[in-house]
Amino acid sequence: MMTKSIYDVLNTVDLYIRITESIYSKNNPFWDEIVDVQKRVISVLSDKDLNAIILKEIVDSSDEVYLNMHSVVLNKKQRLLEFINLHTIKIDEDIFLDVFERKESILNNEYRTQLKKTTAIRQEYESFDKAFESATYSMSENEHRLLGAKKAQEQKILKPNFILQTNILDELYSRNRKFIHENIRYIKSYHIDLLGYLDDLISVCFIRKVKINSNNEPDDLILNGSILPNSNVFHNMYAVLADDVFEQIERNSFVNIFQGHHSKTKLKIRKGNVQNAYFILYNLSEYLVKDNSKNWLEHVIYHIEWTEEWSLENILVKIRKKRKGASEEIKEKLAQLIYIDPQEFK
Secondary structure (H helix, E strand, O other): OOOOOHHHHHHHHHHHHHHHHHHHOOOOOOHHHHHHHHHHHHHHHHOOOHHHHHHHHHHOOOHHHHHHHHHHHHHHHHHHHHHHHHOOOOOOOOOOHHHHHHHHHHHHHHHHHHHHHHHHHHHHHHHHHHHHHHOOOOOOHHHHHHHHHHHHHHHHHHHHHHHHHHHHHHHHHHHHHHHHHHHHHHHOOOHHHHHHHHHHHHHHHOOOOOOOOOOOOOOOOOOOOOOOOOOHHHHHHHHHHHHHHEOOOOHHHHHHHHHOOOOOOOEOEOOOOHHHHHHHHHHHHOOOOHHHHHHHHHHHHHOEOOOOOOOHHHHHHHHHHHHHHOOHHHHHHHHOOOOOOHHHHO
16 A cells, blocks of 8 residues: 555554554464555555655644644553553564465475375375386386376376375465565564654644634544544545435534534435444554544434434444445545555454
8 A cells, every 4th residue: 555645654653552562462463464564564664655645744734733633642652652662672673584484384284295295196096106116117018008008098197186186285385485585574663653654743743833712612622633634535535425424414414523623414325335334444543543543433324314213332343343334335435545464354
């Protein structure tokens, strides 16, 4: 996934902390999940054009969005620093080595299983040659000729499978070598690199002096520090999928609700789209700072006109349990707008 915004960077920091947290818990991640996140981190750290994109994004932002972005970056830096200190993570530490070796072991076991299978077929195939050679001096010419014909017939039957199994073995060998060559780079830690990146971001990009309007009501925007303070995300949501899931609603009302502002208007879910709504709410809440995600989710839930008797607790349970029943079309559309954990598609 190409990083295009400061929000992509901040989401990558969150993902990196989560995937690393799983290393220290019983919920070990799959190697492919680690590789996916590592690629995102490396992309952030190596993209020479990204700083210019982020700088322009910050310069063009309103004071409100600027303050929100600055707050989130500081929050992410602090969270990352605390995580590094908690687990005493060192620079370039091979933190994902155990998961890499487990994956390598699985691939090697597959190769060894195939090797046994291929060896057995090869031995059976070659046994006809050995039998034919050993009988050369103990048979008449006619008997030897008949044995040769039988050998050729048996080997003809075995040969296609012998070739197939040999090819499979060769492919597994090449796959295993390729896996090591392409994946060994993803075992190292980039936590300290990311911390330095955020430090540079703060010192270079956040230099504006903002006048704070004391007349602003603090309760109007409930998500100070949210990872999604930029309403463009929600404007894009409105254009791409709002009409599929919700009944007609004015754009500003839609954006205000998802942005965390109070609104007299409520969202109405189209018939048959409740699970699509659950999927959207869950994955957007995953984008938020943990301290804010619960408040944000409750805020949006209260701004939806549910057609049945409901309670907050009941809706939260349904979001957790039924969100994956969303349509593939809605999943794909939302994935075009924000990063979604691949596990959500399974």
